[in-house]
Amino acid sequence: MFEEFNKTEKDRKESGIDKYIVKLDHVAYRVKRGEREKLMTEFTNHLPYRLYKSFEVVSSNAITIALKLHESLPIIVISEGLSDDSIVEKYCQKYGSRVHHLAYEVTDIDKVVEIQKSRGVKFTTDEILGSEEEGIKQIFTLPTEGANHIIEYIQRFGDFDGFFTPSNIAGLMLSTEKLSE
Ligand SMILES: [Fe+2]
Structure with a gap:
């Protein structure tokens, strides 16, 4: 049972x-447009989330907000x-509101990227x-076929606690552009 999973897990460990x-x-x-506050409200209704950060991503004409639960991770x-x-x-418009x-x-x-590239992971x-x-340094994998979401690897330095920088957010967002066409 789970032959493929077990084989992959072994390969990953050995890497x-x-x-x-x-x-x-x-x-x-x-x-979707207009749905940000609805999801924020649901999180804060169901759980003790608070508004932690808010950014305007000018290059992609988007707003990004972050919610935090106590001092724990993950951030939403x-x-x-x-x-x-x-x-x-x-x-x-293509996939609906989703992760x-x-x-x-x-x-x-x-x-991490060197190892994963050698194992055939695509970014x-x-x-x-x-x-x-x-x-901050970060990179996106291609979306998983199993659930169609991306895995991001993120490394922060010093006291930086954000999710992107003004200079790399455009590149990060753009790198996903072909996926939404
Ligand atoms: Fe991210």
Whole structure:
């Protein structure tokens, strides 16, 4: 039973990647225009979530907010497009409001990507986005076939506690563009 799973798990363990992967950092939703507050409200109704951060992503004409439960992870991130041509809205027109990616904190993203590329994992960009100086490095895998969401690997530096930087968010969002066409 679970032959493929067991074989893959063994291969992954042997690759040496496990020690670099820490925990689930954030769950990112994309919702249709006008639905951001509805989902935020449901989270805060069902659970003690509070508004933690709010960003305007000018390059993609979208708003992104983050909710936090006590001091725990994962953070809930919700993005909503502000116009029909926003990549976020286009994605939602195709797939509906849903989870877009699960982001996992890693301790050495260069190593993680090197290992995963050698194992055949595909990413939405060739290069890791961001830099140590900016406080964050991140990359998206192609969506899983099993559930059609992306896995993000994220490494933060210093006291940076965001989810992207003003300079890399455009690239990050754009890297998913072909997926929403
Ligand atoms: Fe993310």
